Amino acid sequence: MIQQNRLVAEFVELVQIDSETTKEQEISRILKEKFTSLGLTVQEDDSSERTGHGSNNLFFTLPATEGVSVPKLFFTSHMDTVTPGAGIKPQIGDDGYIRSDGTTILGADDKAGIAAMLEAIRVLKENNLPHGQIQFVITAGEEAGLKGSRAMDPKWMDADFGYALDSNGDIGDIAVAAPTQAKIHITFWGRSAHAGVNPEAGISAITVASRAVSKMPLGRVDNETTANIGRFAGGVEGATNIVVDRVTLEAEARSIVNEKMYAQVEAMKQACEQTAADAGAKVEFKSEVIYPAYMYDETAPVVKLAMQALEKAGCTPRTFHSGGGSDANMFNGFGIPTVNLAIGYIDIHTTQERIKISDMVKSTEVVLSIVQQVAQG
Numbered sequence: 001m002i003q004q005n006r007l008v009a010e011f012v013e014l015v016q017i018d019s020e021t022t023k024e025q026e027i028s029r030i031l032k033e034k035f036t037s038l039g040l041t042v043q044e045d046d047s048s049e050r051t052g053h054g055s056n057n058l059f060f061t062l063p064a065t066e067g068v069s070v071p072k073l074f075f076t077s078h079m080d081t082v083t084p085g086a087g088i089k090p091q092i093g094d095d096g097y098i099r100s101d102g103t104t105i106l107g108a109d110d111k112a113g114i115a116a117m118l119e120a121i122r123v124l125k126e127n128n129l130p131h132g133q134i135q136f137v138i139t140a141g142e143e144a145g146l147k148g149s150r151a152m153d154p155k156w157m158d159a160d161f162g163y164a165l166d167s168n169g170d171i172g173d174i175a176v177a178a179p180t181q182a183k184i185h186i187t188f189w190g191r192s193a194h195a196g197v198n199p200e201a202g203i204s205a206i207t208v209a210s211r212a213v214s215k216m217p218l219g220r221v222d223n224e225t226t227a228n229i230g231r232f233a234g235g236v237e238g239a240t241n242i243v244v245d246r247v248t249l250e251a252e253a254r255s256i257v258n259e260k261m262y263a264q265v266e267a268m269k270q271a272c273e274q275t276a277a278d279a280g281a282k283v284e285f286k287s288e289v290i291y292p293a294y295m296y297d298e299t300a301p302v303v304k305l306a307m308q309a310l311e312k313a314g315c316t317p318r319t320f321h322s323g324g325g326s327d328a329n330m331f332n333g334f335g336i337p338t339v340n341l342a343i344g345y346i347d348i349h350t351t352q353e354r355i356k357i358s359d360m361v362k363s364t365e366v367v368l369s370i371v372q373q374v375a376q377g
Contacts, residue, residue, distance in 0.1 A: 001123045001127055022053050024079050027055070038125065039125070051141050053144070064132045064133040070374050074136070074162035076165070077113030089103075098356075112344070115364075120367040146330055166328075166343070173320060174306055178256065179225075180254065188249075188281055192242055194243075205246050292329055297319075313368075322340065328340040
């Protein structure tokens with residue numbers, strides 16, 4: 001039923017449309033044409049007004065086959081890519097993989113997911129396969145910190161549960177948990193002085209910040225929690241004779257348990273405030289939760305259905321806990337059970353990115369298997 005050559009041609013076309021994050025205008029226009037030409041209705045929100053990205057989030061709906069009354073399903077992928085993603089030249093190798101020419105990424109993250117959606121729709125229509133209502137949600141700005149889905153109003157969603165087609169791993173892998181993340185910005189203020197003449201009159205913001213960092217639990221805090229200092233900046237290049245009076249830090253905290261993430265942020269905050277107070281310095285600590293966590297086990301209906309569908313598609317299901325966030329986090333935050341399915345891309349966000357053609361076919365089979373499992377009730 002799946003036409004491999006058509007699927008590959010679709011994917012190759014999609015990756016050659018430049019869509020680096022914030023520059024999604026052209027891919028958005030083309031996706032609207034493609035989905036509507038297949039008979040789906042299209043809606044788009046006004047999220048670009050808040051994100052500054054080149055597209056709104058797109059919502060395509062395939063109505064249920066007449067007489068089929070089952071829960072409403074959705075699939076989601078994102079339209080943007082990381083850099084370098086302009087001028088992609090896909091290469092189809094004799095080994096069955098599609099790659100870029102090595103100067104850019106490939107963009108399988110996440111255009112492989114979109115290609116699987118489009119091919120699945122064509123197969124459903126060409127073979128008159130019964131199905132319930134299916135919503136296909138294509139977000140902008142995912143690679144910029146889930147900006148599109150974070151700016152989305154849940155009112156646009158019309159689904160009971162769904163699946164993101166946007167995880168690393170082998171076909172059959174299911175990300176049943178993913179962490180919440182807090183972005184943290186810290187500024188320390190000390191007091192400047194001449195480092196050679198009267199250093200004792202100064203308070204080094206670098207020293208204070210360093211002591212605070214040394215008191216923080218960082219790295220892998222426990223099996224469910226991580227934290228990291230990503231940037232430490234202060235002083236003027238070459239000015240070694242000045243006691244630095246201001247330092248800024250950028251950090252993050254993650255956990256698949258929301259409460260643990262909040263506790264980690266508080267521990268980092270306390271380390272900063274206590275150290276600053278002891279040194280006579282000042283500190284400003286700001287944190288923002290950018291997406292919520294989610295966690296399921298194999299008894300959850302959204303997971304059980306995926307495992308059954310994967311088995312019927314000839315795959316071996318395997319659940320795992322992801323260390324990164326995706327749009328699935330936001331949809332779970334909306335109250336719509338969602339897990340993230342692996343679609344086979346390898347070395348994403350690098351110029352060595354590649355995907356196996358047989359895995360693209362298998363991903364499409366998985367989408368169709370999920371649709372059929374739902375239609376059977």
